[in-house]
Amino acid sequence: MCRIGFIGAGTTGTALAVRLSEKGYSVVAVSSRSLSSAQKLARLINNCRVCRTAQELADVADLIFITTPDDVIPRVCCEVEWHEGQGVVHCSGAHSIDILEPARHQGASVGSFHPLQTFASAEQATNNLIGSTFAVEAEAPLLPKLKELASSLEGEWIELKPEDKVLYHMAATFTSNYLVTLIKIALDLWQAFGIPPARASQALLPLLRGTVNNIASVGLPNCLTGSISRGDIGTIQEHLEILKTRCPEMLAVYKELGIHTIPVALAKGKIDENKARDLKFLFTT
Template structure:
């Protein structure tokens, strides 16, 4: 079985090491700038040695994950001596294999495997990983090895070209990170009627879970509910008036998102074209 090493024992490195080890892979060495981080990874998997230098991992492992933050991947790849026969990968969604050019020049195989998942904590990430999609950029034979790795982690995979990665990653940021931004904006509105954002978020959780369930089970456009799907103009006018009075800073975002929701309502078939036209007029930037 492949001898795996990790340079960078943060959330992603540690969660992957735990899952790989559970699937029977041998995670043999780890290095991190912080000893405590390396210790946490080493304690969570079987027979893993902590090494003081990144070079130690490159010298001992056949398959090396550079799981530092993105900005340090090229630096690590450049400062370590690599050798023919080993494989070096990183897990960034935006960076390409170009970040590993020094390893390739020294004869190592290179690749990227990005888990399309959010790693907020190690425990949660270990739980969330099964079922995830892994975006892979690599040439054969590394491509096949990474596909197998994704499958072993109970995930699926998709192949990405280097030039498509920035847009792919930006899309992930919209769906994952900006989803939180939207929840925060929505929750902050409750302060206008004396409820804290934390309490509002708690109150919204069952609805958010329900929305995700609908998205997963029926998908779009069918999952869309609410006034735009219904073409409910009176309600939208009330929303607009409330924003104008109590939260004017959010009005332009509300209009922009409303406009973006109209095509989903039309595709669902519950919003008529004539109602959609009236909604577009209501969502126009300077419309009073």
């Protein structure tokens, strides 16, 4: 059986190690920058040894995941002596497998395996991982193995070309990270009329969940509701006036997002080209 090891015992490494082990894979070893992180991960898995160095780990595993921060992956890859028959995989969404060139040069198969998921902590990552989509990039014989791992984790896989990875990663940034930014903006607006973030967050969460449910059930463009979808020019003018006087720092982002919402409203069919032109005028002047 393939012996799996992890270099980097953070959120992603922990989630993958724990879940793959639960699915019957043999996770044999972990190493990390600090011994304590490696020990913490190893305690979660039966018969998983702690290695003091990445080299020690690479010497006892056949499939090695480098789950360090992106910027550290090339350095870790360079520091280890790899050999033929090994698979070396990183989990970065933006980088291609080229950053693992030193391992490929030494005869290892290289790949990337990116869980399209948000991991805020090891525990939450472990909970969220199952059922995620995984972006895979690898050459044979590693590619089918990575697809098999994605399926074992009850997820879909998508095979990406190296030149498409940055675009793919940016889409994840919009879907997850910038959603957080939008909620922060909404919380700031609530604070402008005196409601603290915790209370505002509690009030906005059902709206957020309803939106996500609508995206899942009716999809775009029909999930779009609100002033732009209805073409309520008067309401939007009021938004713009208030933003100018009370929250001018949010005016630019409001307008920019408005511009990108017009095509969705048009596609939904509740506004016509004339209304779309009027809306665009409001957002660009």
